Amino acid sequence: MSVSQKQRVVFCWAMLAPFLVLFVVFMVYPLIQSAALSTNQTYGPGTRTFVGAGNFKNLFHDPQFWKALKNTVIYALGSLFIQLPLAFGLALVLNSRRLRGRAIYRLVFFSPQLMGLVFVSILSALAFEKRAGLVNKAIAWVTTNRDFLETPWLQQYVMETLILISLWLYVGFNMIYFLAALQNVDKSLVEAAEIDGAGPLAKLVHVIVPSVKPVATFVILLSMIGSLQLFELPYVLLDGSGGPDNKGLTIVMYLYQNGFDLGDLGYASAIGWALAFMLIGLAAIQIRMVRREERNA
Amino acid sequence: MSRPSIKPKSVLTHTVLILLAIIVLTPFVWMFIASLKTQEDFFSGLFLPAGDGFLGIGWDKLTLDNYRNLFDKGFENALINSLFYSSASALFATFTACAAGYVLAKHRFRGRELVTLVVLGALIIPPTLLIAPSYELLFKLDLLDTRWGLLLPTLAPAFGVFLFRQAVKQSVPDELIEAARIDGCSEFGIFFMIVLPLVRPMIGAFMLITFLGMWNNFVSPQIILQTESKQPLSVAIAQLRGVYRTDYGLLMAATVVSITPVAALFLLLQKQFISGLTSGAVKG
Numbered sequence: 001m002s003v004s005q006k007q008r009v010v011f012c013w014a015m016l017a018p019f020l021v022l023f024v025v026f027m028v029y030p031l032i033q034s035a036a037l038s039t040n041q042t043y044g045p046g047t048r049t050f051v052g053a054g055n056f057k058n059l060f061h062d063p064q065f066w067k068a069l070k071n072t073v074i075y076a077l078g079s080l081f082i083q084l085p086l087a088f089g090l091a092l093v094l095n096s097r098r099l100r101g102r103a104i105y106r107l108v109f110f111s112p113q114l115m116g117l118v119f120v121s122i123l124s125a126l127a128f129e130k131r132a133g134l135v136n137k138a139i140a141w142v143t144t145n146r147d148f149l150e151t152p153w154l155q156q157y158v159m160e161t162l163i164l165i166s167l168w169l170y171v172g173f174n175m176i177y178f179l180a181a182l183q184n185v186d187k188s189l190v191e192a193a194e195i196d197g198a199g200p201l202a203k204l205v206h207v208i209v210p211s212v213k214p215v216a217t218f219v220i221l222l223s224m225i226g227s228l229q230l231f232e233l234p235y236v237l238l239d240g241s242g243g244p245d246n247k248g249l250t251i252v253m254y255l256y257q258n259g260f261d262l263g264d265l266g267y268a269s270a271i272g273w274a275l276a277f278m279l280i281g282l283a284a285i286q287i288r289m290v291r292r293e294e295r296n297a
Numbered sequence: 298m299s300r301p302s303i304k305p306k307s308v309l310t311h312t313v314l315i316l317l318a319i320i321v322l323t324p325f326v327w328m329f330i331a332s333l334k335t336q337e338d339f340f341s342g343l344f345l346p347a348g349d350g351f352l353g354i355g356w357d358k359l360t361l362d363n364y365r366n367l368f369d370k371g372f373e374n375a376l377i378n379s380l381f382y383s384s385a386s387a388l389f390a391t392f393t394a395c396a397a398g399y400v401l402a403k404h405r406f407r408g409r410e411l412v413t414l415v416v417l418g419a420l421i422i423p424p425t426l427l428i429a430p431s432y433e434l435l436f437k438l439d440l441l442d443t444r445w446g447l448l449l450p451t452l453a454p455a456f457g458v459f460l461f462r463q464a465v466k467q468s469v470p471d472e473l474i475e476a477a478r479i480d481g482c483s484e485f486g487i488f489f490m491i492v493l494p495l496v497r498p499m500i501g502a503f504m505l506i507t508f509l510g511m512w513n514n515f516v517s518p519q520i521i522l523q524t525e526s527k528q529p530l531s532v533a534i535a536q537l538r539g540v541y542r543t544d545y546g547l548l549m550a551a552t553v554v555s556i557t558p559v560a561a562l563f564l565l566l567q568k569q570f571i572s573g574l575t576s577g578a579v580k581g
Contacts, residue, residue, distance in 0.1 A: 011484040012406045019397040020412070022453035027419055030430035037430055045436035090317075093310060100311075107567070108318045111325070114560045116513025118531040119552050122538055123328055126545055134327045137343050168321065229425050232515050236535050252425050259429045260520060268429040276426045283421060 037269035044263040055270035065271065067246055068254040071159055075250070076227035078163035079170070084223060087171045088216070091178035092204075106179070109172030121236035124165050128153040154237065158248035162233055174219055181215035182208070214290065221286050225279050231256065251275050332549035333359040339545050363550035372551060374526060375533035379512055380558070382444070382529055386451045387508040391500055394454050398461025399492050403474065413462075419455035432520055442523045451511060457503055464499035465492065505566050512559050530555045 038055055040048040059065050090109065094102050112120070127134040131149050140148040153161045185208055193207050231252035234243070240261075242249030251271065259268030330344050338346040338358055346355040401413050431450060432441075440446030469492055477487050493500070515531040522528050528536075534551050541547050 008404065008484060009406050012400045012404045012409075015396040015400045015488070016412065019393040019453050019458060022393065022449060023416075023419070023455065026431065026434070026450040026453055027422075027427070027455070028415070030427045030434050031422060033433065034426055034430040037433070042433075045433040093314065099307075105314055105318060108321055111560075112321065114509075114563050115556050116509075116515070116531060116559075118513070118515045118535055119555050122534055122548055122552050123324060125538070126331075126548065127324055127327070132340050132545070134324065134343065138323075141343070168324070172321070225423065229423060231425070236515075236538070239539070255425060255428065256516075259432070265429040265433055269426075272423075272426040272429060276423050279423050280421060 034269045034272060037266050038273050040266040042263065042265045045265060048266070051266070055267050056274070058267070059270055059274060064246065064249065065251075065254060065274075068242075068249045068251045071246075071248065072228055072230055072250045074159050075162055075166070075230055076224055078159075079166060079223050079227045080220065082163065083167055083170055084174060084220065086167065087174035087219075088178050090171065091175045091182055092208075094175070095179060095182040106172075106176070109175055111172070112169045113173045115169075117232035118236055120165065120169060121233050124161070124233070125154070125237050128161055155244055156247075158234070158238070158243045161237075162230070162248065165233060166227075170223070174223065177215060177219045178212065181212040185211045213293065217286055217290055221283060224282055228275065228279060228282075328549050329553060331545060332363050332553050333361070334546055335360060335362070336544070336546060363546040364554070366547055367550050367554065370537075372533065372537075372554065375528055375530045376554065376558075378527060379529040379531075379555075382447060382518075383508045383511040385448055386511040387504040389448075389452045390454050390457060390507045391504050393452055394457030394503065395461045395493070395496065395500065396488070397458045398463075399465050399469075399488060399496075401458065402462045402465040403469065403471070416455045416458050420459060428516065428520065435521060441521060442527070443521075444527060446521050447518055450517070451507070454507070457507070460503060461496065461499060464496045469495050501566060505562065508562065509559055 037048075039050060039052055041051050041055070042048050093099070094105055096102075099105075115123070126132075128136075130136060130152060133153075135153065136149045136151050139151070140146050151157075189207050189211070190203060193203050198206065229252050230250045234248040234250055235253055235256070238248050240257075242253065242257075252275070255268045255271040255275070258271065259265050327344065331339055334346060335358070338355075346358045397416075401409060401416070435441050435446045438446075440449070473491060474487055477491055482490070512529075513531060514529075515535070518529050518532045519535070522532065525533075525536075530551075534548075534555055537551055538548055
């Protein structure tokens with residue numbers, strides 16, 4: 001190796017060092033530790049008792065965990081079937097070049113994203129209150145029915161409330177991705193379809209949807225991964241509890257309660273791994289679908 | 298020139314869009330007005346309090362007391378903490394990610410493939426998996442309840458390395474680097490004088506993403522920081538709610554103070570942010 005080549009290798013590792021050192025210490029090492037932790041029971045950091053697969057066995061028979069899983073899946077399905085179609089529809093409307101004020105609409109619909117989740121929770125906690133809250137007052141005003149002032153959002157309809165909040169928060173955000181994808185749709189394909197006499201619906205089904213499919217797959221995956229890790233919104237909204245009858249308990253909230261309220265970092269790690277397997281499984285299924293799609297194309 | 302005709306279809310589109318825009322913006326307006334109202338007025342009306350001022354609104358009933366009250370309780374301390382954590386994280390994380398991303402994109406050396414693979418692999422690790430073991434690690438390193446404990450883990454962003462690797466590949470031509478080398482420019486010189494200026498858009502985008510991420514981060518500071526004087530806005534506001542549950546004006550004032558700086562920053566740097574957001578996803 002010549003001197004200059006040696007110097008270049010030193011340069012490379014010097015440039016990588018700040019990142020790599022922190023990455024190994026704060027990412028790789030905890031990841032390995034988390035596997036070890038999941039086979040232990042702990043009482044706060046520093047004390048461990050080996051329990052083997054005990055945590056996972058308990059988890060499997062833990063009704064609270066299944067409840068948390070059910071709640072979280074309901075929320076994720078809400079994202080998939082309500083939020084994403086709305087985002088796509090809005091993107092289709094805003095994609096028209098002839099539409100005036102597109103930039104302003106885009107900014108307005110995106111704006112809730114600027115608020116961090118904690119701040120959204122505080123605002124929501126007040127907005128969904130009985131009587132004084134914005135939501136009930138607005139519904140009562142529109143319907144002129146004062147009974148709606150008493151709708152117990154945070155007591156009875158916790159998951160519904162969370163889904164409504166997520167619509168406000170994320171429809172505009174996912175719309176940005178869909179808009180970017182729509183702008184990449186091949187214009188000549190659309191024109192060709194028009195010449196062949198395709199109506200708006202046929203154009204949508206046969207030209208636009210197939211071309212935005214890769215981005216749509218990516219957005220669905222991101223949105224599912226995000227939804228299944230729901231934490232801050234219900235945690236702050238319900239004051240760290242699962243809410244009445246644990247109606248708002250999510251997987252990550254249950255992880256947090258076990259690890260930091262009860263001090264069992266081992267059981268918390270087991271919950272973390274259960275969630276990670278679900279997320280990685282989801283990603284694998286989606287990658288497979290994309291591959292098959294490409295082979296058929 | 299023909300006059301643009303107003304079609305019924307576009308009237309319908311705009312009606313729907315404007316209605317949606319009103320629904321999206323109403324919570325912001327409600328929050329801002331509530332932060333200017335007394336407790337009594339909060340319950341009496343949805344928006345501006347009634348009175349005998351201009352437009353039948355009691356302008357004189359609006360007050361800054363909630364904000365005064367908030368800062369009497371030392372809320373500015375949390376604001377300063379948030380500014381510090383977010384700026385420090387944005388600055389250093391961008392630097393480490395950019396340096397590593399450049400080397401992985403443009404240099405050949407033994408171990409490059411392995412590092413790239415590990416970095417890309419880290420992208421699929423859900424952050425929730427690391428909550429419990431990171432807490433234990435910070436305990437062992439004696440970094441719990443310290444500013445370093447909050448900052449250090451944010452300075453190695455695998456996602457950032459991935460973004461900068463892409464950006465360098467796209468916008469830094471090999472010939473330029475080669476030419477500089479022949480002219481006798483040092484490797485560090487090439488990085489600072491040629492590469493950094495060429496990836497400036499990504500630097501702006503990633504700094505903004507990191508700043509916003511740290512500003513809005515709740516889980517890490519909630520777990521790591523116990524001392525009140527070290528806590529950022531996200532934790533401080535949740536505690537404020539724990540103590541002053543029913544002081545609606547105060548809570549809304551705190552929320553307004555918390556989101557205004559990032560909203561301003563975003564409006565200023567909107568373009569960079571959106572290009573950064575979609576650059577990883579959509580290839581033209």
